[in-house]
Amino acid sequence: MRFGDRLRELREERDITQKELGKLVNVSARVIGYYEANDRFPKDENVLKTIADYFNVSVDYLVGRTDIRQFSEDIVAESKIPYNLDVNGLPDEALKKVEEYIDLIKTKYKTDKKT
Template sequence: MSFSENLKAIRKERNISQEDLAEIMGVSRQAVSKWEQGSGYPEMEKLLVLSRKLNVSLDYLMLGESSTNEINNEVTNNIVVPNGKITIKSADGKSIFNCYKVSASHVMFKAKEDEPKYCLNGVNSGAFWGENSIILGWYKDEESAKKEMNEIAEAMNKGVSVYELKYAVKVKTKRLRIKIDNE
């Protein structure tokens, strides 16, 4: 299913009107209508808010799946922790998240030169309305995201219970866009 179909189905499943969703998102009802018709997409920041507010993973929202092996013909990594959970500490040290599943995915829209191209998502539980996921870190390229995933897998195999992100870039929000912070 496409993003537009998924959004409409999730919204209807939760008995939320387009007007209500627009109010939650801080956009017009027409913007929500365009998203559901497939004639427009929200910016990355709005996708993250949608994911959080609707309590579904970005994979589920964008693809109708809780995990995916392929996005735009690019293979993504998906690790399910076999022994329960691993605690991931964000690169900025401001947040800690217990995960039973970690996946790296390409950002939905063509990233500009100063924007991250991949993100690492952590899932900590399945809930009634879907999985509870959070973006753990942003990556400038696929190689950095894969390197992080490999080190997380290695840490899990060694029985390490806490892992601190090493390859994520620092980001800042500028005009509702996620930008790499080079400062």
């Protein structure tokens, strides 16, 4: 799904007008209309961040990089998986196995360095 489609969906869920959203992010209703028609994309990253914050979604969700609306801070904080490892779409069981494997590798290399 493209940025404009996501934006329209989120705006309609909140039941606000393009004009109301424009006021919130400091752009005109016409610009919001251009965004929703996928004719334009925010040039100012602060506009993008403000929109994401208002709808309580991640910027990645807003631009279509993920279908997860908001990453849970608790899950990210608990996870031992580094951010740069692409684990999107893996079930919880698979994520647990990845974490266990990371622990195993860490243990192995800590042991090897001591000998």
